[in-house]
Amino acid sequence: MKAFGKYISKHLASFAAFNLVLALLNVLAFGITFQSVIRNDYGDTSPQTMLEEIAAASTVEGVSDDARQKLESAHIWAMFLNQGGNRIWAVNIPKDIPGDYTIQDVALFSKGYLKDYPVFVWNTEDGLLVLGYPKDSYTKLTSNYFSIHAIQTLPLYMTGMLTADFLFLFLAYYFSRRKIIRSTEPIIDAIETLSDGKPVSLAIGGDLSEVAGSINKASRILSKQNEARANWISGVSHDIRTPLSMILGYAGRIADNKTINSSVKDQAEIVRQQSIKIKELVQDLNLVSHLEYEMQPLHKEPVRLSKLLRSYAVELLNGGLSESYPVEVGIKPAAENVILECDSRLIMRAINNLVQNSFRHNPQGCEISLTLDYSEAAITLTVADNGVGLSAEKLRELKESTHYMESTDERLNLRHGLGLLLVRQIVEAHCGTMTIESEPGQGYQTVLCFQVQASQG
Secondary structure: OHHHHHHHHHHHHHHHHHHHHHHHHHHHHHHHHHHHHHHHHHOOOOHHHHHHHHHHOEOOOOEOHHHHHHHHHOOOEEEEEEOOOEEEEEEOOOOOOOOEOOHHHHHHHOOOEEOOEEEEEEEOOOEEEEEEOOOOOEEEOOOOEEEHHHHHHHHHHHHHHHHHHHHHHHHHHHHHHHHHHHHHHHHHHHHHHHHOOOOOOOOOOHHHHHHHHHHHHHHHHHHHHHHHHHHHHHHHHHHHHHHHHHHHHHHHHHHHOOOOOHHHHHHHHHHHHHHHHHHHHHHHHHHHHHHHOOOOOOOOEEEEHHHHHHHHHHHHHHOOOOOOOOEEEEEOHHHOOEEEEEOHHHHHHHHHHHHHHHHHHOOOOOOEEEEEEEEOOEEEEEEEEOOOOOOHHHHHHHHHOOOOOOOOOOOOOOOOOHHHHHHHHHHHHOOOEEEEEEOOOOOEEEEEEEEOOOEOO
């Protein structure tokens, strides 16, 4: 998008400008650090300048007073050797400096050091002028000289400047990153919310206002589509009710008619049972749709789950439960008085769907347990059976495969129905979590977990 391009270009331009300023600061720091070195090495007291001035101000007899003072103030010693290598005069000469030299001695120290003093020579018609600088002031090579102070300072300078550069770059990265995150985080959150099918509304100005406007537009379109889809499902569900009620009514009359033979009555009973399943499926479809698009109002109220669970078990047993499906209710002492703000009708529906799954997948019968526990501000409701269970592949498919109600693919995935999807929607509507565990031949259990404030007496 153009807006993102402008936004990125702006930050790249800012970063380039920052690097330019950093380079100028490096040049400035270099000048401040080495100005004294440059001034000493190439200024009035530099070896080349001093040689020229002292040579001009000296003769075979000696050196002028001004030149002598300049030598003393710069801590430089000087001597003049005649053609035979004998010292004619000297200024500030150290005690360890000899007075007479051979040609070989002169050849050695003229390119380097004399008694560890860096020396510089100037050849005249009458002899050789020698200037000696303090020890450890210069290092001399064959054709040049360098300040030892500069050489010692350079590593410290490089280390300091690199450290400062890295620090400035890190600070620039940190603040730029924080600014970008602060600008884009609402957009990313909005996109994630939008990907969950929920509406968003962004109010962002500046460079990303166009992006925010596009997301808001997409949210409005998606909301309209979701509402249309939910309304269509609701309309179809409503339209199915009347013919379905007629089918149930006529099937019931036929099944109860004593004048009809048993074969027809059995078939009518089958029609009635299957119609009941269709009716339940339509109800589930309608409820899932409304929960999916947050169109189902939740009538939350304080509910004691232990009482709700016992009421469901009693209702189940009074409904003519087969002896093949014994049901056990286990309420842990800690969970006995826990209160959950919830829609009791939906929670009951979720429990019933899980129990019906156990009935459906274990036609030969199984033991079913309903357990309630409380710990660490969370209450867990477990519905388990000791039936046939699921293979690892089926369990993975159940956890990972997209349900056809959620699929964006035109090829609908019909491998599992609405039962578990409805349970999950109910749990998520109450800000809870659902966990499924199963092994072949080891039964199947679903754990519903909800956060609560505290247990109440």
